[in-house]
Amino acid sequence: MDKKKLYIKTWGCQMNVYDSQKMADVLFPLGYTPVDAPDDADLMILNSCHIREKSTEKVFSDLGRLRDIKEERAEQGRKPLIAVAGCVAQAEGDVILKRAKYVDMIFGPQTYHLLPEMVLQANGGERVINTDFPAESKFDHLPEATTGSPSAFLSVQEGCDKFCTFCVVPYTRGAEFSRPPEQVIEEAKRLAGQGAKEITLLGQNVNAYHGAYHGENHDLADLIAAVAEIDGIARIRYMTSHPRDMNGHLIEAHRDIEKLMPFLHLPVQSGSDRILERMNRKHTAAEYLDIITKIRAARPDIALSSDFIIGFPGETDEDHQATMDLAEKVGYASCYSFKYSPRPGTPGAVMDGVVPEAVKDKRLQELQALLFAQQTRINESMAGKVLPVLFDRKGQKPGQLLGKTPYMQSVYVDAPERLFGEIVDVAIARAFQNGLAGKIVTVEEILPKKSA
Ligand code: 5AD
Ligand code: SF4
Numbered sequence: 500m501d502k503k504k505l506y507i508k509t510w511g512c513q514m515n516v517y518d519s520q521k522m523a524d525v526l527f528p529l530g531y532t533p534v535d536a537p538d539d540a541d542l543m544i545l546n547s548c549h550i551r552e553k554s555t556e557k558v559f560s561d562l563g564r565l566r567d568i569k570e571e572r573a574e575q576g577r578k579p580l581i582a583v584a585g586c587v588a589q590a591e592g593d594v595i596l597k598r599a600k601y602v603d604m605i606f607g608p609q610t611y612h613l614l615p616e617m618v619l620q621a622n623g624g625e626r627v628i629n630t631d632f633p634a635e636s637k638f639d640h641l642p643e644a645t646t647g648s649p650s651a652f653l654s655v656q657e658g659c660d661k662f663c664t665f666c667v668v669p670y671t672r673g674a675e676f677s678r679p680p681e682q683v684i685e686e687a688k689r690l691a692g693q694g695a696k697e698i699t700l701l702g703q704n705v706n707a708y709h710g711a712y713h714g715e716n717h718d719l720a721d722l723i724a725a726v727a728e729i730d731g732i733a734r735i736r737y738m739t740s741h742p743r744d745m746n747g748h749l750i751e752a753h754r755d756i757e758k759l760m761p762f763l764h765l766p767v768q769s770g771s772d773r774i775l776e777r778m779n780r781k782h783t784a785a786e787y788l789d790i791i792t793k794i795r796a797a798r799p800d801i802a803l804s805s806d807f808i809i810g811f812p813g814e815t816d817e818d819h820q821a822t823m824d825l826a827e828k829v830g831y832a833s834c835y836s837f838k839y840s841p842r843p844g845t846p847g848a849v850m851d852g853v854v855p856e857a858v859k860d861k862r863l864q865e866l867q868a869l870l871f872a873q874q875t876r877i878n879e880s881m882a883g884k885v886l887p888v889l890f891d892r893k894g895q896k897p898g899q900l901l902g903k904t905p906y907m908q909s910v911y912v913d914a915p916e917r918l919f920g921e922i923v924d925v926a927i928a929r930a931f932q933n934g935l936a937g938k939i940v941t942v943e944e945i946l947p948k949k950s951a
Contacts, residue, residue, distance in 0.1 A: 505531035506540035511548020517652040519546045525614045542580045549586035552840045558587050566601045586671035592630045632673045649920035650891040651695035655683050656702030664779045664846040680710040680717050691731035700737040706744040720748040727758040735759050742782045745790045754797035762907045766806035770825030771818035802832035802906035810839045810859030813852035819862045832877045834870045878930035888925040909934035
């Protein structure tokens with residue numbers, strides 16, 4: 500078969516990373532193999548994210564570069580295709596189609612299984628736009644995973660019905676949908692068969708998971724327990740959760756299921772009840788802290804992570820102080836914090852009490868100083884410990900592997916390549932804000948020779 504080159508640039512969340520992988524899987528039978536640069540690609544896809552900031556502008560600036568490549572290649576008699584996928588395509592497909600005449604395909608996150616058909620149409624000279632929410636699930640049609648990575652993502656749930664007033668996801672990804680448990684288990688088994696040792700169950704609202712099997716509903720904790728039964732899977736994670744769906748069953752899973760890693764990403768967004776209400780989060784700061792207390796009782800060493808939005812309309816100095824106080828109380832291992840950016844079409848975009856950029860900047864700096872100090876302190880507390888590390892990436896230097904601790908910290912280790920994909924005991928020697936460095940623990944170190 501004719502070999503063709505596929506370039507995908509991905510922005511945004513883990514769901515998008517997963518989606519890009521799926522696009523590559525769907526296009527593999529058509530002869531497309533992934534490449535790292537667009538320069539001689541036959542199909543160039545921008546898998547965009549719409550959640551924050553000037554996402555449409557970012558897409559247009561990248562499109563300009565791809566257009567130049569397309570024009571150069573046209574002079575050589577080739578006709579590479581340019582596609583925009585993801586949430587910007589979903590939300591602003593029409594605008595892109597009008598403004599960028601050289602774009603061949605625009606398609607939203609629910610249509611990736613139709614990609615081969617769309618590519619054929621586009622190669623035949625048609626401009627394709629597909630931003631439907633089809634009645635049939637794409638999950639019934641996507642091919643088997645081909646990743647082979649020791650740490651794999653598995654999408655179990657998509658979309659969201661929560662309508663936080665700052666967020667575009669309910670509009671771009673559509674209503675909440677859970678994949679049937681048997682489909683998830685089959686995919687997890689296949690991933691294990693391809694060498695995955697760690698599986699991260701993904702969903703915009705992953706702990707809202709409710710899959711029906713034989714007439715009974717199964718929640719995320721049930722799903723985790725089922726995946727934990729699969730031979731070869733040593734580690735399970737899930738992302739991203741909402742505090743409202745953090746039920747007792749899931750909290751108990753952190754106590755009872757050994758393979759469930761001691762890490763929880765539980766976004767709080769703000770520590771002020773007034774702002775949480777304006778955000779339509781439907782929980783208070785005290786309720787969030789109560790969950791943290793319960794999860795720590797279930798799994799005392801759990802590493803916690805959150806997302807924060809700074810400068811939501813109406814946020815006062817007191818509200819910001821409440822966010823600082825909450826962060827101080829929790830003690831996070833890692834966090835994402837963003838300045839609020841109004842997203843067109845969301846209720847937040849027309850709320851009064853807009854916070855000036857300079858105030859947002861100052862508050863963000865203050866919060867990040869606290870969060871970075873917490874992260875550094877937690878990383879430093881690992882120095883001198885021996886931790887099991889899953890080597891899932893190659894380091895930048897030759898002879899170096901990168902791995903993850905159970906707590907999600909990255910660890911740099913000098914290690915032979917044959918250890919890639921293995922879980923190995925590492926003695927943590929140094930800690931940085933963003934990660935750790937260590938040394939493989941040898942058998943001699945674990946079992947010192949007995950003196951004669
Ligand atoms: N502005 C800033 N941050 C946002 N997020 C979502 N929407 C916005 C917005 N309009 C952040 C939230 C969410 C994360 C994925 O992105 O913190 O949890
Ligand atoms: Fe967006 Fe809120 Fe849904 Fe998360 S829960 S995807 S922040 S609307």
